[in-house]
Amino acid sequence: MEEKTKKKKIRSYPILILSGFYVLLFTAMLVYISVYSYDNRQELMDNSYNTRQQILLNQNSRGRILSRNGDVLAYSESDENGREVRIYPYGREFAHVVGYSTNGKAGIEALANYYLINTSIDLSQKVALDTKGQKYPGDYCITTLDVNLQEVAFDALSARKGAVVVTNPKTGEVLAMVSKPDFEPGTIKQDWDSLIADTSPDARLLNRATQGLYPPGSTFKIVTALAYIKEHPQDYNNYRFTCSGRFTFDGESISCYHGENHGSVDFVKSFAESCNSSFANIGLGVSRNVFSQTLDQLLFGKELPIDLLYSKSSASISEATSVGDCMQLSIGQGATSVTPMHMNMITQAIANDGQLMKPYFVSSIKSEDGKTVKTYSESVYKRLMTADQARILQSMMKEVVEQGTASKLKGLSYTAAGKTGSAEFTNTTTDSHAWFTGFAPAEDPEVCVTIIVENAGSGGSFAVPIAKRIFDAYFGVE
């Protein structure tokens, strides 16, 4: 019929096009709104300009923070005036890593804030609490921290300034993180003004483990060695050098620690005995391009995959770098700086055959009535080097224990590997920060430890004993 053909005729293209356009536009907008508000809900809630946090705090009491074994690291309680107070049973021990929730937020308190102030308990429980006139308990978070290791690290650092990071290289779990000097988290509100007013180098609020930038000293030889292995994959072992306690090239010179004369050394021995002269020479034997690539690969000057506040490490080399600076870089001095956490991550990657797992602090979030709200599982962040390169570095770090500067870790019930460092931080004196970064057992690494003790002396004498105490505690050796 005539009418039927007419029916199919498009009456107006513009109306169809305009209608279709707006329908698509609204679809895009609604998808955007859903995705944006869902993805950014934590960040938006944590914003200090968001007054809704206060609504949640009036309704829920802040959730607890537990160690990996269920020890309570932080909880909230009402005082006699009905005000909520935060209590930290371990006091200063966990001050930096657990952080605080008044006067701004830091540490895990900041990291897990969104969950700690929200509650996922059942409606019936809420009703029961309502009738009693009580607040709802916020969800609690189970961390990856180990109280025993944390206490050992805390005690071992004693009254010195510095930091200790203990991690599991296979999973990325952070087992302990200590930074000194510290503060008393329970009274931070009262102490705040004096903490802020304090301009001494103590910087008590600074988490040195993630924010402290130190010259890496000899621990950086790991990086230089990796660059050399990359440059000479076949014949790096043919390297020979005769150390006279001092190396001079192009008018620039580098001395060994305390002017020690290492004699004839090969590649592994240079590393094990931490011969500065030889490593300055090794550094000059690496093309600038490969060196620079190695630095990039090891995340120098890059974002790190950690959720706490941190500082970016810096180390750089280019064609324009002078010979002197290149030699300084090779032994981790000069303008080079690194955070203990970053050094630990490089060690983790070596221990885990080149693969860096994303370090994490929180393993799960649960509601007080036992529901699991969220679990965080291990995830690969990135491969920092090939498995072969990692294994070469592992065996070299083992030699450091067997033959070299970390011999205090030799002949124990477990095997360890690592690299010491004694980083000079002024040009005028030979005072140095003591470094150690390493892992155990050497064959199948389960735990990585990085230690820095400020202004202590050599890594071998001051940092390695702390590592030993932590390894002992980890493996249950009395």
Place this chain on the structure above:
Amino acid sequence: MKLYVTEISKYVIDAFLLAYVIAGFYTFKFKTEKKRKGLYIFQIICMFAVQSSCFIQIIARTGKPVYLFFFAFQIVIFASVLMLFYVIYPEGNRLLINNTCLLLMIGLIIITRLSYDRAVKQFFIITASFIIGFFIPEIIYRFDFLKKLTWVYAGVGIMAIGAVLLYGAATNGSKITFTLAGITFQPSEAVKVLFLFFMAGALVEAKELWQLFLLSVVAAGHVIILVLSKDLGSALIFFVIYLALVYISTENVGYLALGLIFGMFASVIAYRLFSHIQVRVKAWLDPFGDIAKSGYQLSQSLFGISSGGWFGLGLYGGSPESIPYVYQDFIFSAIAEELGVIFAILMTLVCVSTFMMVMYEGYFLKDRYYRLIVCGIGIAYIFQTFLTIGGGSKFIPLTGVTLPLVSYGGTSVLVTIIMIMIAEGVCMVRTDERYEAMEKRRRRMAQKAAGRGEKAPVKTAAAERSKDGRKD
């Protein structure tokens, strides 16, 4: 008990609104109002269920019986509007009136939660608007001479917004309001309707290129005055109406492309010239960068939208009052916060279905003049909705316009109800067209049958009309 009520009602509200929205889109499957009747009745049930659940939540949270009376008055008014409309204009489109009522209800609920006094004021404005609105379809249908006043509309429109530019009061740096005898008007809203009639008339008259040019100059005059008044949102709406209507009328994509290119140049020039536009764009790109000042509104709005989650914090559960201008520009954020993102999305889909129905009516209309009017209404409505929701959610830069029917504000509600009623009047014109076409066909078929000497089926158009059967 209170907690059970507020928690469970969240899901009940979303379920009914979802059912409403599905029914709304399902109406497009049927061509006649008669066949859609069941869906409409279902929608009305859902609509009152949503409203009741919200008011139960409000009363459970506040414990104030005064809200119960307010709620009862609302039911009376909305039920009478829905019934009267059906009785007076059986040929009108009931999806439009259902959607209008639902959006007004949602607006009243969230305004009640924010400020009872304002909600009562809004309620009186709605009632008055409907009383005025009920005459509109009949006026559109009967008074053909309104079509001939093209240039009068332009003159009055330009004078009105020009007067605001010269003598108006500045709100937030934009000159948009005008106070007369103690009542504050926002003339740009009302001029929008005049502009639609002007554009439709001028485009129907335009046979030569110079005529198109002339009407473009007059349209540009409107836009420039609004830009100078710093009423960016309205300026954009006028421009978009102009573009869409020229495109629909001429069916020439070239004009649309030309207009868009011109629009882009104009935006760049405006961006360079006006610092307040730069501030808006900067706040849009990074609202948290200058959160204390220029980014404050937008970041508060985003906090609101995201804090509610899918099902919302419940009425009185959030703090939408911390969002500046929440009654007008950011009502969507308040709704998303307390009634949930799902509810806000469903509500937006109600707006989209309103737009689609208006365009649907325009598509099937033969009369070019009314087609332009009704499509103009659709575009104006959906574009304004887009500006306010997109602006509050960081999808586009903020322009500061109201969400039609939902936001608080007298002029906006009145003008939107009038526009919907004009669309209803045009629906009646289309129904007429349909019967005319039907009658013509019947006559032709009767002639044919008589020619062949057969007995033609004798059915009068009037009898058919009462059955409301559309077959073309």
